[in-house]
Amino acid sequence: MASPSRRLQTKPVITCFKSVLLIYTFIFWITGVILLAVGIWGKVSLENYFSLLNEKATNVPFVLIGTGTVIILLGTFGCFATCRASAWMLKLYAMFLTLIFLVELVAAIVGFVFRHEIKNSFKKNYEKALKQYNATGDYRSNAVDKIQSTLHCCGATNFRDWNVTNYYIEKGFPKSCCKVEDCSPQRDADKVNNEGCFIKVMTIIESEMGVVAGISFGVACFQLIGIFLAYCLSRAITNNQYEIRV
Numbered sequence: 215m216a217s218p219s220r221r222l223q224t225k226p227v228i229t230c231f232k233s234v235l236l237i238y239t240f241i242f243w244i245t246g247v248i249l250l251a252v253g254i255w256g257k258v259s260l261e262n263y264f265s266l267l268n269e270k271a272t273n274v275p276f277v278l279i280g281t282g283t284v285i286i287l288l289g290t291f292g293c294f295a296t297c298r299a300s301a302w303m304l305k306l307y308a309m310f311l312t313l314i315f316l317v318e319l320v321a322a323i324v325g326f327v328f329r330h331e332i333k334n335s336f337k338k339n340y341e342k343a344l345k346q347y348n349a350t351g352d353y354r355s356n357a358v359d360k361i362q363s364t365l366h367c368c369g370a371t372n373f374r375d376w377n378v379t380n381y382y383i384e385k386g387f388p389k390s391c392c393k394v395e396d397c398s399p400q401r402d403a404d405k406v407n408n409e410g411c412f413i414k415v416m417t418i419i420e421s422e423m424g425v426v427a428g429i430s431f432g433v434a435c436f437q438l439i440g441i442f443l444a445y446c447l448s449r450a451i452t453n454n455q456y457e458i459r460v
Contacts, residue, residue, distance in 0.1 A: 228299070228447065232447060234443060235444060242289045242292070242440055243289030243293070245285060245436065246284070246288075249278055253281075281314075284314070292307045292311075304448035311441045312441055340358070340415075344376065362390040365414045366409075367409045368390075370411060373409075387405075387406050393405060393407055
């Protein structure tokens, strides 16, 4: 057992570690709120784009929402463990941070490796959605209409992509291709947007996903600091048999 003088010398060090770890945990908790907000925003703003990738891609916002929720809960636990100065709780906190860091690292690597497949998947599914377009309210047709009306584009590569679709043969261009709101273009190419949607959508996805990736990478790296602080404080408490009783 450490001597009283040794404990007295160690107390300011542990107090310092506790203060820094509490500040870190609060910031970490805030990043969880940010991830939760980004996930909700992605679900609301990017749902049309995700729905044209594949079924698994639509789960990306839910993954962010789930990750943000876990971080909020873990941050709360870390704050409690730090205030209690519990060695085993701090070790558990560091272990959870390590697991989350590894999961985020693997997810980032997988996303980077398969980033080119996202473009190919979107173009393939967008062209498929055009061929199966029926304007009856299915989610792919709604996604096509939303993208074309929002980005002022028509077709995948250009407006001529519609020429081979059954919908065009029967009714002409859909209203979402119109340059103005009240037009009914049918087969008149002069009344529709000429640019295709693929390049515009890819530009938006790359910019928006860049924001998501940047925030996720920052959170992952920030966790390394928490792992170090939690481990150091836990070790200091264990080695010096220091306890704080409220």
